[in-house]
Amino acid sequence: MKALSNNEIKQKPLKTSRLYGDYLLLLAAPFVLAWIYYGPRVLAVVASGVLGAVLSDILFCAVLKRRFLLKDLSNVFIGAVIALMLPAGIPLYVPAVAAVFAVAVAKIPFGGSLRAPFVPAAAGFAFITVCFKEQVFDYSYNSAEKMLGARSLGALLLNGNSVRLNSINVFDILSGNVAGPMGAGCSLLMIACLVFLLVRRKGALVSPLGFIAACALYAAVMPRVNASFFTSIFTELSAGSLLFAAVFLMSDYSTQPQKYSTRILYGVLSGFFCMLMRTVGTYEETVCFAVLLANAFTPILDSAVKKLQLKKASSARKGAAK
């Protein structure tokens, strides 16, 4: 039996528990760091998101008369990712609402997390960004000791401001000691997560790398701040949840294209959308919208690359025949 034909990457049967177990292991690191920066409040926010996702899945499984599997860790993953992209002082109903939206609208109707055409966590975060903009971008909680106070890098860039980089500032930004999403601020940790992906899931790393490269290129070519291109790239990549989304949203198993070449295109497209929305949009965090928009292009990219390869193969065959 040939499942998922013409698929170069998805070859081994992969259980959701194993897949999301890996990601949850990865998420443990930003969770611990967020605890260090913001205290036990982090646990409450993450628990709210996870409970929202799990309970809504149980409810929908009961309505649709399906068997709920607790060991399917996708709900825990969705809830935790959404929570870690939010500020620590967020009202607890917001991550729960986002998780319910992600499960009820972006996951269940499409038949599960491995069939969803849009990244559920991105959908959930995008929904609360639209509905609760003030709360989602309020980074005032526990921000007295932060480098820029309650102002995030994303807000500075949105207003056309920049920070003068010196060795202390660079380390603060790299270690996440700036106001921002509680689990997504530490760039060093995100780079370590990318290394983990390189070891465990090479196939999943292609899109994130394309995404980061496209964002960096855009920041260098069209900087939002009057500074050197290095400062522009550094601040853009460190702002908001860009690297976090690259690791946890762009590497999503079900929404990635099938072939490596298409995955690079998908990553580049997402990066372009993300930076374009940051430049002309009104939200300081746009990566979720960019990922959702790029998800819509995945089937088109897949079929276009396949057609191109078929065309090349047929022309090569004709050339050989001559």
Added chain:
Amino acid sequence: MSEKLTFRDIFVKGSVVFNPVLVQLAGLCPVVAASTSLKNAAMLSVIAFAELIVVCIVASALLKKIPRWVRMPIYLVIGLAFVCPILWYIETQTLVNLSLGMKIYIPLIAINSVVAVHCEQFAVKNSVKLAFYDAAAVGIGASAVFITVGALRELLGSSSIGGIAVNIPVAFKGMLMPFGSLIILGFMAAVLKAFVSKRCPEYIQKPIAAEEKKEETTEIAKVELPATEETVEETAIAEVPVSEPEAEPAAEENPIDAIKIMSEKEIDDFLKSLGIDTEETGDKQ
């Protein structure tokens, strides 16, 4: 329309089974953009309902013998002739505040795809009475969707119903945006499909049977595997290559196979040409 249509058939098909908004996806523009509150939705519903009935009756009574390419613009002209005075009345006489949020969308109803589709598919092929029944059924179906979506969006987005505040702890402003409407429509379409397949399956048996027949002839069969824990291979719709169907001889080579694709009259003529009396054989094979 060879089969005899009853009022029940027309009503169930027009308003429920083939709901213009949820199944045919016609008239999405007003429901997505303008039905942000119950009042707006009710107003859209009344105008759409009245316009649909007027245009369908006129189409059934007067436009049957007019060529199709002429009929389409005539529907639009009749619709605009009906809606423009209403729009003028709303803007100048009363309800000025109500019209501000939906000024563009009221004229858009006049050139609604629901009107064009039902005039062309049903009204010009049937009597005035049946066209009226169909227009009423379709209008009721569309209005029900408009009003439900408008009420839900107002409730979730503004925490009120018909302008009366409702005590809901959280308001989701996003539901007032077009994507909120599309999400509600998606869930309503799913509920409607489940309802129709459970309560009135007789109306959807024919398309399913046709679909199954079509599926048999395809080379790739889709097999849904039992789902345990979700895995990539186990839950995916596996593409199972089916053994190649035996090559059928060309119709010209085998007269019996040629009969399969003929109509009854053609078969009779063909058999007569072969010297076979159809009354005796009685079998088209």
